[in-house]
Amino acid sequence: MHITGMLHGAKLLGYVGFPTAEVLGPEADEQQIQALIDRYGSVFVKPVFRGGVGKKGKAGLIGRASDLKTALREKERLFFAEHQHGHAYAKAQGVTFEGAVPADHEVYFSITDSTVFRAPTMTLTHHGGVAIEDVNKAHIAHIPFEALTGLKAFVVANALEDIGAPLEIISPLVQQLPKLWELFHHYGMTTLELNPIRMSPGPNGRLIPIACDFKGGFDQDDPRWQRLDLPDRVFASDVSDFELEINRLRTYQGQSDVYVINPNGTILAPTFGGGANSLVSEVLGQDAIISSDFGGNPPYEKMREVARICYKHWLKQTNVLFIIGGKANNTDIFETCRAMADALRDHFSQHGPTPLYVVIGRGGPNLIRGMGAFAETLDALRLPYRMFGFDSAISEVVNYAQAVERWMKDGGRQEIARMLGIEDGR
């Protein structure tokens, strides 16, 4: 859950009274844009991406205009701009116009939880405006601070002194930066980055830090971010209908994290527990449709609902239903298997049979009852299956599932369809 850009960033910073550049959204008319240019001399035109999208400047996706014609041309260029950054892809949905703030100093500031210090940590440099990785380390302050007391003015002052910041920026930053802790800590944030903060002269000549770009990460397990009253669509960056449906089941009693790896995959592998999720998804690669962690010990009703949604979205294209995990500690395998088997039976009742091979590898409480219940359902549905004990290596079971998958692609699916007396509707 990320927000980038000043369209929403300015609003959030406004909650704690941190000065920001003036921003117009995609709906701004020509008069408003012209007026902004008149006030600031020029404007930055930036594409609006949902989610956490970085390296826009390096990708040439930030325009600057000092006249309306150029601004509109940049708007046209960037309005639906596409951006590949790392493994992620994003498409813009509009642009913002941000008044250019004149400044001699640009500052980088961020707060995040450091796994090195194991504490909230401020990163600060007066050589901002560029990627932090490109800044000389001698000019960067990484300062952990006490979570219970928060980011205090003296912490900022000491840090600026340590990195040799110009004297004229110290006082304004000491005054303004601690406000950001309020935003970070009390609204469920995990990352807050302002780069650049432009130190712009105020009416009396005193410098004022003006936030000109914003990146924020939010904790989906922390309801505090809901206090910000952000539109739902802000976090709907790359969530499919399937993920949305599953996410509605999120409760603390068992997570329901899913991620669609390959919407054209052919192995449907609901996994339980973060470890199994990591290992299985690693080995299955692009064969897997989803990566999931439905948590430990999900209750029957929730598990049946999770399975129902998985089947609804993916079973038709699935060759192998693969239920895999290690030796569970407290997950009741009987409840889990019964729920998934019942959901499968329901699915077949409602949508008719589909060619499927089922592979299960699991251990844990009530294991045999669970496997027995699943086997009985599969017998009733006439689906072939193999179930392996927890004394089989998980990776070997994964290899087996993949071998079955290859066989399914190589005619096995048609054989099962014939045996079930159905046309393969895939």
Next chain:
Amino acid sequence: MYKTGISAFPYFVGIGSLAQIATPGDRVCVLNILGKESRQVTPVSHAFSRGNIVFGTSPGRRGDVLPTAIGDIPVFDSVREGLDAGHSFNTGVVYLPPAGVRDGVAELVRVNPELRKVIIITEKVSVHDSREIRAIGQSNGIDLFGANCLGVADSWNQIRIGGALGGDHPEESLRRGSVAVYSNSGNFTTTIAQYLGMAGWGTTTLISSGKDVYIHFAVREFAHALTNDTRSKAAVLYVEPGGYYEQTVDFTKPVVACVVGRWKARLTRAVGHAGAMAGHGDDAEAKEGWFKEALGVDQIFTPDTPVVSPKGAVVVNIAHIPLALTAVMRQNGIDPDFDPIGDLSLKCWFANNQGLGLPPHLDHQPVEALAPYNDQIAILKRQIGRTMPRQSMKDCSGATRMDAQTQITSVHGYSVLDLAKLPLEANFALPLVHEIADENDRILLDVAVAGEINLVGDPILVAADAARDAGNAPNAVMAASASIVGPKRMERALAATHRLIELFAHSGLTDPRDEAFDHSGVAIDEATKALFMADPDDPSERPSAMIQAVRRRGGRSVFLTLLESWGGRPSRDGVLAAIATSIAWRPLLRKRISRLTAGTLPWYLRLYGVLIGATIPGERHKRGSLWGVSREERFSAWTVTDFAFLAMTGKKPTEAEARPLQVLIGLLISNGPGAISAQGAKGAVSADGPQTPERVQINKAMVGFLTHTGYSHGGNGYEGMDFLLETFKNTGLTDPANPDHGIDLKGLARGFAETYKQDKTRAKELGLDGPRALPGVHHPVFRNKPVNHDPRERFIAAFMAERGDYNIFHQYYLALVQALYECGASPYVFCVNIDAVIASLLLALLWKDFKSGRLNERDLERAAFTIFLYGRMIGAAAEIDDHINRGRNMDTRTPVSKCSFVS
């Protein structure tokens, strides 16, 4: 503000050795001890650790206890209350919901100065709360574990604190040995211990660290504590991407590090472990590098590239851990702790190919599971037949299903179109054994039904004739006869069947055709034999004749062989039971059907015979012959299809006559659970109460089906015949199957279409209802295209064409829909629907008898209805059996709220 702990760390760490993680001296307080997860896990932990939990809290539940195998754990409203009651503890375990975790930790810290450790099990604790919890722990000198972890354990002292490491049988995984385990995954903590055990390595201390953003007891602390633990000779780590916890850690003892999660670099948000999202430089690849450097290896260890150093190895698959560890330890001159107790090769515990021929590399056969799972599987396998959960079966069915798009119904997965290609005897068992009868089963079915059809001397025949004489339609005649085949009449056959199932369930018999099966190990007492033998005053030779007929036809049944081996005269019930058990045996063992279904099969078989028999007029039933056909001939050579034809025409069909009959009956088997006939059958079962299945009167359920058919539902097949008769009565048609009939079908159709159009136009002008709807033409689903087809009609047409069969009536229908369109009577080419096919086949079947005067129009109507009943009898049996197995008592009721009053 930080407490000072071990000087090696710039922050507080109190635990200096792994031996201090989970000790016999630790005393534990569990917050939210009565929560769902704790209620399952805590009693096992307490018993395994010989009573280390002193009390738990659950606000508002003071005075409650959590029962465990070694005594109750007291519950208090708060920690302070527990302390005030005289308890003391040094370790807190938190099972609170995420929003309460921070406050719970604060409570533990504030009120208990003796607190030293807190273990947080809860997942989904917010980062906000985790950073404050960290600060609380640091400023008060408390070691924290978790959150989102499964706690810690010590295999030497058999102590488990917090979560469920080792599951409900910790002793299986927590074997004493020399390897410490540290894992970001709770599940893998146990799984790794399990894997190590198979290779002969036991464990010392096991830590499930959790994988949230904040890991409080991290790898650096673990490494320090490992150094100071004299019991641990090595360690296994399982780590995932995200965080710098493992960077530049020095290990003084051999380590195997498993790093999993390279693929996570592709994710844009966390799945599962919240902290397993890498930022810059802390992805899986980076971590592999850190460990390779620390452990002095330049490659990942795999069985093919077994790269290790004395300091350790890096793997990316947990299954490779045992092999890597053994190799590393060999370089250190250290042997495993005990003999290996297995390996990690694939061990299949449950398998079923469902009859598919799998390639050998996929066709793993089940092996005996390790104890105690082998015993559990054995117990499970003793359960014979399938069990089904009960639910309301109103308007739904587990047996039949109609596809709304194609209007094609399937019965236990078999399309009625496919069933139409099979002889009646192949379909008769389908509703009950869920499979098409093979050649042997068809023989048994033919003989079983043949044995019941002749009703001479039986009150059933009197009832049937009385019903017929009273002017009833065939359904009421059949209902009268079915009413008499009540539970008492079936008592012995059902008891005999149940006894056979009971005796042979675990005998090793897999194929009842195997007459050489050695049943000497099956103990059969005299009382059992008596169930199968004829009473002394029963002179009937019919049972013995049935067995002889099976033999003559080449049928095999180990159960019939058994009866024969006892000598003496068997009873009809005994033979029926033996035949039914033979037919049901393989589906029962494969758990396709329930024991209940198998046990009631004789009832259905008898009903089939009786219902067909009842449609044959009473005067045709004679001792030793039926409509002039001797018992010997019937038993030895006649099929169920033959009997159905006999009942309608008084003769045995030729092959050409049998085929359309089988097609007709196949098509009529079912229209899904919504059909009135199915509703009647299901309502009858529901009213008896399927939750007490032995009380359900299957014959009455069959009556329910029969009473829910009638002149509109079942008898309307005649409408189509009537329409065709009107068209063809003056054409001089002699043989409907001869394509050289010399009749101008197109002209006939054109003439009818023109007249039809004129009638339609006239009716419109006068504002009257149009001419009657044409039977067999048009369908509400298959419409609106330029040319429309009913897929069922097309299927049958293709089947007939393939066989070289010709049907003039069907061809006429095809010409008619075209003519209707061409003359403007229809806006597009209507489809010829399945009713037209049925009428065409039926009329062709009976045409010669009709023309010769052997049958009149009333006979045709009765025949149409009877054929419908034969087919639907099979579908009804499927619904009845399904509802008995799955339904609830009175589940077909409609709630008052859904009923309405009409004035």
